[in-house]
Amino acid sequence: MKSTMLPPFANEPFADFSNPADQAAMEAALHKVKGELGRDYPLWIGPEKVMTESKTVSVNPGNLGEVVGRVSKATREWAEKAMDAALAAFETWKRVPAAERAEYLFKAAGLMRERKHEFSAMMVYEAGKNWAEADADTAEAIDFLEFYGREMIRLSETNELRPLTPAAGERNRLTYIPLGVGIVIPPWNFPLAICAGMTSAAVVSGNTVLLKPASVTPVIAHKFVELMEEAGLPPGVINFVPGSGAEIGDYLVAHPKTRFISFTGSKEVGLRINELAAKTSEGQIWIKRVVAEMGGKDGIVVDETADLEAAAQAIVASAFGFQGQKCSAGSRAFIVEPVYDEVVERVRELTAAWTVGLPERNFKGGPVADRSAYEKILGYIEIGKGEGRLIAGGGKADVEPEGYYLQPTVFADVDGKARIMQEEIFGPVLAIGKARDYREAIELYNDTEFGLTGSFFSRDEDRIAYALEEMHCGNLYVNRKCTGALVGAHPFGGFNMSGTDSKAGGYDYLLLFTQAKLTSRKL
Ligand code: NAP
Numbered sequence: 001m002k003s004t005m006l007p008p009f010a011n012e013p014f015a016d017f018s019n020p021a022d023q024a025a026m027e028a029a030l031h032k033v034k035g036e037l038g039r040d041y042p043l044w045i046g047p048e049k050v051m052t053e054s055k056t057v058s059v060n061p062g063n064l065g066e067v068v069g070r071v072s073k074a075t076r077e078w079a080e081k082a083m084d085a086a087l088a089a090f091e092t093w094k095r096v097p098a099a100e101r102a103e104y105l106f107k108a109a110g111l112m113r114e115r116k117h118e119f120s121a122m123m124v125y126e127a128g129k130n131w132a133e134a135d136a137d138t139a140e141a142i143d144f145l146e147f148y149g150r151e152m153i154r155l156s157e158t159n160e161l162r163p164l165t166p167a168a169g170e171r172n173r174l175t176y177i178p179l180g181v182g183i184v185i186p187p188w189n190f191p192l193a194i195c196a197g198m199t200s201a202a203v204v205s206g207n208t209v210l211l212k213p214a215s216v217t218p219v220i221a222h223k224f225v226e227l228m229e230e231a232g233l234p235p236g237v238i239n240f241v242p243g244s245g246a247e248i249g250d251y252l253v254a255h256p257k258t259r260f261i262s263f264t265g266s267k268e269v270g271l272r273i274n275e276l277a278a279k280t281s282e283g284q285i286w287i288k289r290v291v292a293e294m295g296g297k298d299g300i301v302v303d304e305t306a307d308l309e310a311a312a313q314a315i316v317a318s319a320f321g322f323q324g325q326k327c328s329a330g331s332r333a334f335i336v337e338p339v340y341d342e343v344v345e346r347v348r349e350l351t352a353a354w355t356v357g358l359p360e361r362n363f364k365g366g367p368v369a370d371r372s373a374y375e376k377i378l379g380y381i382e383i384g385k386g387e388g389r390l391i392a393g394g395g396k397a398d399v400e401p402e403g404y405y406l407q408p409t410v411f412a413d414v415d416g417k418a419r420i421m422q423e424e425i426f427g428p429v430l431a432i433g434k435a436r437d438y439r440e441a442i443e444l445y446n447d448t449e450f451g452l453t454g455s456f457f458s459r460d461e462d463r464i465a466y467a468l469e470e471m472h473c474g475n476l477y478v479n480r481k482c483t484g485a486l487v488g489a490h491p492f493g494g495f496n497m498s499g500t501d502s503k504a505g506g507y508d509y510l511l512l513f514t515q516a517k518l519t520s521r522k523l
């Protein structure tokens with residue numbers, strides 16, 4: 001298969017749940033998946049499915065009495081066996097032609113598309129996403145499979161697309177070959193899209209992996225691994241080793257046979273992995289490569305020429321979509337003095353109208369991920385009460401059944417140096433600050449150790465040009481929300497403590513999972 005023979009990449013369309021057909025399809029999927037909850041899931045070590053005694057119990061964060069599944073936990077011994085299986089599989093997988101490897105991704109994308117609402121429904125139960133958020137997650141997973149499949153074929157054709165400078169009497173070629181065995185460690189907040197994206201990018205590039213899913217969302221990760229098996233992927237290419245990051249994470253990162261680590265998650269864990277991976281283990285013959293996409297303290301800047309209604313809508317959608325648990329969530333807003341009161345008031349109104357309830361019943365807001373997130377966020381709300389003026393929310397939300405529900409919460413008049421302006425809360429908490437003018441607002445925006453997403457609202461072309469130049473983040477938007485990056489259109493990754501700026505869903509991403517080999521033959 002040549003890249004020119006494939007239909008060009010296009011984003012998977014979102015479902016429209018105001019349409020009765022889409023709504024009925026989602027309800028049917030929720031019903032079907034509900035009947036599948038509570039099962040036991042194995043580890044995958046090469047061709048073996050291993051059920052272990054010790055299990056992670058995945059619970060619906062919006063209905064604590066409901067067990068989503070019990071997932072076997074890998075010990076170090078199992079992790080070691082998985083490493084052996086991945087090393088063995090690498091010897092054959094690396095020789096499979098790129099276009100053939102890509103076919104597995106296209107097949108998986110097709111299968112996922114046929115059953116997309118089932119994948120989304122599982123995320124409604126396991127991650128507490130509402131229907132549209134879950135649907136967007138599934139659509140992004142399909143996009144990653146389609147996009148990286150095409151990208152691998154394109155990389156394999158580099159010599160035709162971008163020929164080397166001719167050298168007389170030689171035939172020269174540049175080939176992108178795989179690295180080896182990688183450890184893939186995704187977060188729980190895009191439990192299908194990021195898991196599928198990180199894993200498929202690594203394997204389509206010819207590597208084999210140990211996939212350690214987030215402990216909050218291992219069941220949807222297992223559903224993805226099953227899909228890859230259904231698509232025909234040979235055993236040992238993806239080994240599924242759930243378990244506590246703390247217990248097996250360090251072991252796998254430090255392992256001498258680990259060639260690379262692809263991580264998405266918090267700054268703290270990302271920095272730890274980076275440090276551990278930099279130490280050379282006994283018997284190690286390479287420098288480990290670390291791709292680490294980490295946290296954010298993203299924000300929206302609004303000047304007095306902006307469409308203020310659109311700005312307020314974007315601030316609220318960016319702050320509270322999926323309960324503020326996106327790395328791109330707009331947890332800060334800086335508004336210039338002349339329109340400050342008006343925008344703050346509109347944000348307050350929109351927040352007050354943001355209903356919170358059981359995800360399967362599709363409220364705008366749902367629960368946060370787990371007890372530790374719930375308690376951490378409640379702690380930040382208390383800190384916020386000492387740092388700003390509480391104008392909406394401010395604590396637990398009263399919802400039946402029992403779950404980790406919080407009110408969307410807004411603090412106004414917050415100083416740029418306040419903790420709720422500087423630290424990633426990863427929950428439905430928005431801090432708003434006042435600026436003299438758009439330049440000061442941009443300075444406040446830039447005053448962070450992170451640099452993932454940002455957005456600037458204005459109608460003034462000179463100011464927009466200034467903001468495009470000055471706002472320092474990996475994904476900068478104008479006159480739209482700062483969440484909702486699309487594969488292919490908005491390659492995604494951040495600066496500074498937001499990570500290595502890998503630009504997932506972009507044309508540079510697969511280079512991170514390959515090494516270029518130059519061959520030169522005298523004619
Ligand atoms: P996290 O706590 O850092 O966990 C991420 C993954 O790392 C999980 O699979 C976790 O396993 C694992 N882990 C924990 N300790 C480890 C260790 N010592 N060694 C190896 N792995 C370890 O992050 P999270 O709470 O899942 O996700 C939220 C964070 O991700 C936020 O900071 C968010 O901004 C960030 N994020 C960034 C992006 C981006 O593209 N920049 C995208 C999405 C999310 P356990 O679950 O078992 O602890």
Ligand code: MG
Nearest residue numbers: 188214216266
């Ligand atoms: Mg965590």
